[in-house]
Amino acid sequence: MTNPSALITGASRGIGYGIAHRLAERGYSLTIAARDTERLAAAATAMRAAGAPEVHEVAGDLADEGYLATLVNAHADNFGRMDVLVLNAGAGSAGELAEFHPKRFDKQVALNLRAPFVLLQEAIPLLRKAAAEDPVRGAKVLALASITGVYAEPELSAYGATKAALMSLIRSVNREEASKGIRATALAPAYVDTDMAEFKHEVIPPTEMISVADLVELADACLRLTARSTVQEIVVARSSSDGYRA
Ligand SMILES: NC(=O)c1ccc[n+]([C@@H]2O[C@H](COP(=O)([O-])OP(=O)(O)OC[C@H]3O[C@@H](n4cnc5c(N)ncnc54)[C@H](OP(=O)(O)O)[C@@H]3O)[C@@H](O)[C@H]2O)c1
Numbered sequence: 001m002t003n004p005s006a007l008i009t010g011a012s013r014g015i016g017y018g019i020a021h022r023l024a025e026r027g028y029s030l031t032i033a034a035r036d037t038e039r040l041a042a043a044a045t046a047m048r049a050a051g052a053p054e055v056h057e058v059a060g061d062l063a064d065e066g067y068l069a070t071l072v073n074a075h076a077d078n079f080g081r082m083d084v085l086v087l088n089a090g091a092g093s094a095g096e097l098a099e100f101h102p103k104r105f106d107k108q109v110a111l112n113l114r115a116p117f118v119l120l121q122e123a124i125p126l127l128r129k130a131a132a133e134d135p136v137r138g139a140k141v142l143a144l145a146s147i148t149g150v151y152a153e154p155e156l157s158a159y160g161a162t163k164a165a166l167m168s169l170i171r172s173v174n175r176e177e178a179s180k181g182i183r184a185t186a187l188a189p190a191y192v193d194t195d196m197a198e199f200k201h202e203v204i205p206p207t208e209m210i211s212v213a214d215l216v217e218l219a220d221a222c223l224r225l226t227a228r229s230t231v232q233e234i235v236v237a238r239s240s241s242d243g244y245r246a
Contacts, residue, residue, distance in 0.1 A: 003027055003028065003029050003053050003054075004027070004028050004029070004083035004084065004130070004134075004137075005028060005029040005030070005031070005054075005075070005078075005079040005081065005082060005083055005084075005130075006020075006023050006028045006029075006030055006031070006082070006083060006084035006085070006086060007030075007031040007032075007033070007071070007072070007075045007082055007084070007085050007086070007123065008020045008023070008030065008031070008032050008033065008086040008088060009033045009034070009062060009071075009086065009087060009088050009089035009115075009119070010033070010034055010088040010089030010090070010144075011030075011032035011033060011034060011040070011043055011047075011086075011088070012032070012034035012036060012039040012040045012042075012043045013034075013039060013043070013194070013195060014192075014194035014195060014196060014212065015088060015144060015192060015194060015212055015215055015216075016034075016086065016088035016089065016144075017043055017046075017212075018212040018213065018215065018216040019086055019088065019142070019215075019216055019219045019220075020032055020043070020047055020086070021046065021047060021050050021216075022216050022219070022220050023052070023084065023223070024046075024047040024048075024050035024051050024052035024055070025050050025051050026051075026220075027051055027052070027053065028052060028083070028084065029052055029053050029054040029055070029078075029079060030047055030052050030054070030055045030056070031055075031056045031057075031058060031071070031074060031075040031078065031079075032044060032047065032055060032056070032057055032058075033057075033058050033059070033060065033062070033071055033089070034059065034089065035059060035060065035061050036059070037057075037059045040057045040059050041057060043057075044056075044057045054078065054079075056074060056075070056078050058070065058071050058074045058075075062089055062110075062111055062115040062119075063107070063110040063111050063115065065118075068115060068118045068119055068122060069118075069122055071119070071122075072119060072122035072123050072126070073122075075123075075126065076126055080126075080129070081126050081127075081129040081130040081133060082123055082126035082127050082129075082130055082139065083127075083130040083134070083137070083139055083140070084139070084140045084141075084142070084223055085119070085120070085123050085127060085139075085140070085141045085142070086141075086142045086143075086144075086219075087115075087116040087119060087120075087141065087142070087143040087144065087166075088142075088143075088144045089111065089115070090111060090112045090144060090146075090162075090163075091107075091108065091111055091112070091196070092108060092112075092146075092156060092158070092159030092196070093107075093108070093158070093159070094155040094156055094159075094199075095155055095158075096154075096155055096157075097157040097158075100157065100158055104158065105158040108158050108159055108162050109158075109162055112159070112162035112163065112166060113162045113165050113166055113169070116143060116166055116169060117169060120141070120169070120173065124177065124182070127139035127141065127177070127182050128177070128180045128181065128182065130181075131180060131181025131182055131227070132180075132181065135181055135227060136226055136227060137226060137227060138181040138182065138183055138226070138227025139181055139182045139183070140182070140183050140184070140185070140222070140223050141170065141173055141182060141183070141184035141185070142184075142185050142187065142219055142222060142223065143166055143167075143169070143170050143184070143185070143186045143187070144186075144187055144189075145163040145164075145166045145167045145170075145186040145187065145188040145233070146159065146160065146163040146188055146189065146190075146246070147188050147189060147190045147235055147236070147237065147244075147245075147246050148160035148163055148246050149161075149162075149163030149164035149165075149166065149167050149186075149188055150164070150167070150188055150235055151244045151245070153245065153246040156246065163188070166186065167186045167188065167233055170184045170185065170186040170232065170233065171184075171232060171233075174230055174232060178230065181227055183225070183227060183229075183230045183231075184230075184232075185222045185230075185231045185232065185233065185234065186232070186233040186234070187215060187218060187219060187222075187233075187234050187236065188233060188234065188235045188236065189210050189215060189235075189236040190209075190210060190236065190237050190238045190241060190245065190246045191204055191209045191210065191238060191246055192209055192210045192211070192212060192215060193206040193207075193209040193210065193211055193212065194212060197209055204238075208238060208240045209238060210236055210238055214236070215236065218234055218236065222234075
Protein backbone atom coordinates (compact mmCIF):
# COMPACT_ATOMS: atom_id res chain seq x y z
CA MET A 1 0.00 0.00 0.00
CA THR A 2 1.24 3.55 -0.70
CA ASN A 3 2.26 5.73 2.24
CA PRO A 4 -0.53 8.04 3.38
CA SER A 5 -0.01 11.73 2.78
CA ALA A 6 -1.07 14.87 4.62
CA LEU A 7 -1.11 18.60 3.93
CA ILE A 8 -0.68 20.82 7.00
CA THR A 9 -0.94 24.60 6.99
CA GLY A 10 1.01 26.55 9.60
CA ALA A 11 3.33 23.60 10.15
CA SER A 12 6.48 25.60 10.90
CA ARG A 13 5.74 26.16 14.61
CA GLY A 14 3.13 25.82 17.35
CA ILE A 15 0.20 23.42 17.06
CA GLY A 16 0.68 22.76 13.34
CA TYR A 17 4.30 21.76 13.87
CA GLY A 18 3.25 19.37 16.65
CA ILE A 19 0.60 17.67 14.53
CA ALA A 20 2.87 17.47 11.48
CA HIS A 21 5.63 15.95 13.61
CA ARG A 22 3.25 13.27 14.92
CA LEU A 23 2.11 12.46 11.37
CA ALA A 24 5.77 12.19 10.33
CA GLU A 25 6.34 9.71 13.18
CA ARG A 26 3.36 7.74 11.89
CA GLY A 27 4.94 7.46 8.46
CA TYR A 28 2.93 10.06 6.55
CA SER A 29 4.48 11.87 3.63
CA LEU A 30 3.88 15.57 4.07
CA THR A 31 3.25 18.85 2.35
CA ILE A 32 3.93 21.60 4.88
CA ALA A 33 3.10 25.28 4.53
CA ALA A 34 3.83 28.63 6.20
CA ARG A 35 5.21 32.02 5.10
CA ASP A 36 8.71 32.07 6.64
CA THR A 37 10.83 29.92 4.29
CA GLU A 38 13.73 29.39 6.71
CA ARG A 39 11.53 28.19 9.55
CA LEU A 40 9.61 25.99 7.14
CA ALA A 41 12.85 24.43 5.85
CA ALA A 42 13.95 23.74 9.45
CA ALA A 43 10.56 22.12 10.14
CA ALA A 44 10.91 19.97 7.01
CA THR A 45 14.30 18.73 8.22
CA ALA A 46 12.76 17.80 11.58
CA MET A 47 9.84 15.98 9.88
CA ARG A 48 12.24 13.93 7.75
CA ALA A 49 14.25 13.03 10.87
CA ALA A 50 11.00 12.00 12.61
CA GLY A 51 10.23 9.47 9.88
CA ALA A 52 8.26 11.15 7.07
CA PRO A 53 9.21 9.32 3.84
CA GLU A 54 8.79 12.51 1.78
CA VAL A 55 8.37 16.15 2.81
CA HIS A 56 7.63 19.06 0.49
CA GLU A 57 7.68 22.67 1.67
CA VAL A 58 5.42 25.10 -0.16
CA ALA A 59 5.91 28.55 1.36
CA GLY A 60 3.37 31.32 0.90
CA ASP A 61 0.71 33.54 2.43
CA LEU A 62 -2.70 31.89 2.77
CA ALA A 63 -4.30 35.31 2.34
CA ASP A 64 -2.98 35.37 -1.28
CA GLU A 65 -5.60 34.03 -3.64
CA GLY A 66 -3.18 32.39 -6.09
CA TYR A 67 -1.23 30.55 -3.41
CA LEU A 68 -4.14 28.35 -2.28
CA ALA A 69 -4.42 26.42 -5.54
CA THR A 70 -0.61 26.33 -5.88
CA LEU A 71 -0.35 24.65 -2.49
CA VAL A 72 -2.92 21.94 -3.18
CA ASN A 73 -1.64 21.40 -6.74
CA ALA A 74 1.86 20.82 -5.36
CA HIS A 75 0.46 18.12 -3.07
CA ALA A 76 -1.48 16.59 -5.98
CA ASP A 77 1.62 16.53 -8.22
CA ASN A 78 3.73 14.85 -5.54
CA PHE A 79 1.26 12.40 -4.03
CA GLY A 80 -1.81 12.09 -6.30
CA ARG A 81 -4.20 11.89 -3.36
CA MET A 82 -4.63 13.36 0.14
CA ASP A 83 -5.37 11.24 3.22
CA VAL A 84 -5.32 14.09 5.73
CA LEU A 85 -5.84 17.85 5.44
CA VAL A 86 -4.98 19.90 8.53
CA LEU A 87 -6.43 23.41 8.34
CA ASN A 88 -4.30 24.82 11.12
CA ALA A 89 -2.89 28.25 10.21
CA GLY A 90 -4.83 31.10 11.75
CA ALA A 91 -4.38 34.38 13.56
CA GLY A 92 -6.32 36.76 15.73
CA SER A 93 -6.16 40.28 17.03
CA ALA A 94 -7.94 41.58 20.09
CA GLY A 95 -10.10 44.66 20.50
CA GLU A 96 -13.56 45.74 21.53
CA LEU A 97 -16.24 45.22 18.91
CA ALA A 98 -17.38 48.86 19.14
CA GLU A 99 -13.97 50.11 18.00
CA PHE A 100 -12.66 47.25 15.87
CA HIS A 101 -11.59 48.39 12.40
CA PRO A 102 -13.35 46.38 9.67
CA LYS A 103 -9.99 45.95 7.88
CA ARG A 104 -8.72 43.94 10.86
CA PHE A 105 -11.90 41.87 10.66
CA ASP A 106 -11.37 41.26 6.93
CA LYS A 107 -7.78 40.09 7.56
CA GLN A 108 -8.95 37.46 10.04
CA VAL A 109 -11.75 36.33 7.74
CA ALA A 110 -9.26 35.90 4.88
CA LEU A 111 -6.89 33.69 6.87
CA ASN A 112 -9.20 31.89 9.30
CA LEU A 113 -12.21 31.28 7.07
CA ARG A 114 -11.76 32.06 3.39
CA ALA A 115 -8.46 30.19 3.08
CA PRO A 116 -9.87 26.98 4.69
CA PHE A 117 -12.99 27.24 2.49
CA VAL A 118 -10.97 27.49 -0.73
CA LEU A 119 -8.42 24.90 0.39
CA LEU A 120 -11.28 22.47 1.06
CA GLN A 121 -12.70 23.11 -2.40
CA GLU A 122 -9.31 22.45 -3.96
CA ALA A 123 -8.57 19.40 -1.79
CA ILE A 124 -11.90 17.54 -1.81
CA PRO A 125 -11.21 15.63 -5.06
CA LEU A 126 -7.88 14.42 -3.60
CA LEU A 127 -9.51 13.52 -0.26
CA ARG A 128 -12.27 11.58 -2.07
CA LYS A 129 -9.60 9.71 -4.00
CA ALA A 130 -7.75 8.69 -0.82
CA ALA A 131 -11.02 7.59 0.80
CA ALA A 132 -11.96 5.50 -2.24
CA GLU A 133 -8.53 3.82 -2.21
CA ASP A 134 -8.63 3.17 1.54
CA PRO A 135 -12.30 2.93 2.58
CA VAL A 136 -11.53 1.46 6.02
CA ARG A 137 -9.57 4.53 7.10
CA GLY A 138 -11.27 7.07 4.85
CA ALA A 139 -9.86 10.58 4.48
CA LYS A 140 -9.72 13.12 7.30
CA VAL A 141 -9.95 16.88 7.69
CA LEU A 142 -8.85 18.49 10.95
CA ALA A 143 -9.44 22.21 11.52
CA LEU A 144 -8.05 24.32 14.35
CA ALA A 145 -10.98 26.38 15.56
CA SER A 146 -11.15 27.91 19.05
CA ILE A 147 -13.25 27.84 22.21
CA THR A 148 -14.11 31.45 21.29
CA GLY A 149 -16.11 30.02 18.39
CA VAL A 150 -18.39 28.37 20.97
CA TYR A 151 -18.39 30.77 23.96
CA ALA A 152 -18.04 34.51 23.39
CA GLU A 153 -14.81 35.98 24.75
CA PRO A 154 -14.60 39.76 25.35
CA GLU A 155 -12.33 41.51 22.81
CA LEU A 156 -12.21 38.48 20.51
CA SER A 157 -15.45 39.03 18.59
CA ALA A 158 -13.87 38.98 15.12
CA TYR A 159 -11.65 36.00 15.88
CA GLY A 160 -14.51 34.10 17.57
CA ALA A 161 -16.83 34.77 14.65
CA THR A 162 -14.31 33.36 12.15
CA LYS A 163 -13.80 30.27 14.32
CA ALA A 164 -17.57 29.71 14.77
CA ALA A 165 -17.91 29.89 11.00
CA LEU A 166 -15.00 27.47 10.57
CA MET A 167 -16.79 25.00 12.87
CA SER A 168 -19.91 25.37 10.75
CA LEU A 169 -17.84 24.68 7.64
CA ILE A 170 -16.52 21.47 9.21
CA ARG A 171 -20.08 20.32 9.94
CA SER A 172 -20.92 20.99 6.29
CA VAL A 173 -17.99 18.85 5.16
CA ASN A 174 -19.44 15.96 7.18
CA ARG A 175 -22.96 16.53 5.82
CA GLU A 176 -21.83 16.67 2.20
CA GLU A 177 -18.83 14.38 2.08
CA ALA A 178 -19.51 11.58 4.58
CA SER A 179 -20.93 9.37 1.86
CA LYS A 180 -17.66 9.84 -0.06
CA GLY A 181 -15.54 8.73 2.89
CA ILE A 182 -14.38 12.10 4.24
CA ARG A 183 -14.59 12.76 8.01
CA ALA A 184 -13.97 16.20 9.49
CA THR A 185 -13.22 17.40 13.02
CA ALA A 186 -12.89 20.88 14.51
CA LEU A 187 -10.60 21.18 17.53
CA ALA A 188 -11.68 24.17 19.62
CA PRO A 189 -9.17 24.86 22.39
CA ALA A 190 -8.82 27.68 24.89
CA TYR A 191 -5.41 29.41 25.10
CA VAL A 192 -2.59 27.10 24.01
CA ASP A 193 1.03 27.75 24.98
CA THR A 194 2.41 28.90 21.62
CA ASP A 195 3.77 32.15 20.12
CA MET A 196 0.21 33.17 19.35
CA ALA A 197 -0.80 33.28 23.02
CA GLU A 198 2.32 35.13 24.24
CA PHE A 199 0.42 38.42 24.44
CA LYS A 200 -1.65 36.90 27.25
CA HIS A 201 1.23 35.75 29.49
CA GLU A 202 0.78 38.55 32.03
CA VAL A 203 -2.79 37.42 32.67
CA ILE A 204 -2.49 33.67 32.10
CA PRO A 205 0.91 32.07 32.76
CA PRO A 206 2.01 29.59 30.07
CA THR A 207 1.81 26.77 32.64
CA GLU A 208 -1.96 27.37 32.87
CA MET A 209 -2.41 27.19 29.11
CA ILE A 210 -3.19 24.01 27.18
CA SER A 211 -0.05 22.26 25.97
CA VAL A 212 0.62 21.58 22.29
CA ALA A 213 1.34 17.97 23.34
CA ASP A 214 -2.22 17.52 24.64
CA LEU A 215 -3.70 18.84 21.40
CA VAL A 216 -1.43 16.55 19.39
CA GLU A 217 -2.82 13.57 21.33
CA LEU A 218 -6.40 14.58 20.50
CA ALA A 219 -5.57 15.24 16.86
CA ASP A 220 -3.75 11.93 16.57
CA ALA A 221 -6.67 10.02 18.09
CA CYS A 222 -9.14 11.59 15.63
CA LEU A 223 -6.86 10.89 12.68
CA ARG A 224 -6.38 7.24 13.69
CA LEU A 225 -10.12 6.46 13.88
CA THR A 226 -11.59 4.31 11.16
CA ALA A 227 -14.12 5.82 8.79
CA ARG A 228 -16.91 4.27 10.87
CA SER A 229 -16.98 7.16 13.33
CA THR A 230 -16.97 10.92 13.07
CA VAL A 231 -15.85 13.26 15.84
CA GLN A 232 -17.40 16.50 14.71
CA GLU A 233 -15.90 18.87 17.28
CA ILE A 234 -13.85 18.84 20.47
CA VAL A 235 -13.89 21.79 22.84
CA VAL A 236 -10.80 21.85 25.08
CA ALA A 237 -10.92 24.05 28.17
CA ARG A 238 -8.07 25.14 30.43
CA SER A 239 -8.41 23.29 33.73
CA SER A 240 -7.75 26.51 35.68
CA SER A 241 -10.71 28.27 34.03
CA ASP A 242 -14.46 27.90 34.55
CA GLY A 243 -14.56 25.97 31.27
CA TYR A 244 -16.25 28.72 29.27
CA ARG A 245 -13.40 31.22 28.92
CA ALA A 246 -10.49 31.23 26.50
N1 LIG B 1 -2.44 29.44 20.61
C1 LIG B 1 -3.69 29.54 21.03
O1 LIG B 1 -3.96 30.04 22.13
C2 LIG B 1 -4.82 29.01 20.18
C3 LIG B 1 -6.04 28.76 20.83
C4 LIG B 1 -7.11 28.29 20.06
C5 LIG B 1 -6.96 28.08 18.71
N2 LIG B 1 -5.76 28.35 18.11
C6 LIG B 1 -5.67 28.15 16.67
O2 LIG B 1 -4.73 27.16 16.40
C7 LIG B 1 -4.09 27.42 15.15
C8 LIG B 1 -2.58 27.39 15.31
O3 LIG B 1 -2.23 28.34 16.29
P1 LIG B 1 -0.77 28.42 16.96
O4 LIG B 1 -1.00 28.89 18.34
O5 LIG B 1 -0.02 27.18 16.72
O6 LIG B 1 -0.19 29.64 16.11
P2 LIG B 1 1.34 30.11 15.92
O7 LIG B 1 2.22 29.53 16.94
O8 LIG B 1 1.24 31.60 15.77
O9 LIG B 1 1.72 29.46 14.50
C9 LIG B 1 0.99 29.85 13.37
C10 LIG B 1 1.46 29.06 12.16
O10 LIG B 1 0.69 29.49 11.02
C11 LIG B 1 1.57 30.11 10.06
N3 LIG B 1 0.86 31.29 9.51
C12 LIG B 1 0.43 32.37 10.19
N4 LIG B 1 -0.14 33.25 9.34
C13 LIG B 1 -0.05 32.71 8.09
C14 LIG B 1 -0.42 33.15 6.79
N5 LIG B 1 -1.00 34.36 6.60
N6 LIG B 1 -0.19 32.35 5.73
C15 LIG B 1 0.42 31.13 5.91
N7 LIG B 1 0.81 30.67 7.11
C16 LIG B 1 0.58 31.45 8.19
C17 LIG B 1 2.82 30.49 10.86
O11 LIG B 1 4.00 30.55 10.08
P3 LIG B 1 4.47 31.95 9.38
O12 LIG B 1 4.32 33.02 10.39
O13 LIG B 1 5.87 31.70 8.93
O14 LIG B 1 3.53 32.12 8.22
C18 LIG B 1 2.92 29.30 11.82
O15 LIG B 1 3.45 28.17 11.18
C19 LIG B 1 -4.65 28.76 14.66
O16 LIG B 1 -5.69 28.55 13.75
C20 LIG B 1 -5.19 29.39 15.92
O17 LIG B 1 -6.23 30.30 15.65
C21 LIG B 1 -4.69 28.79 18.82
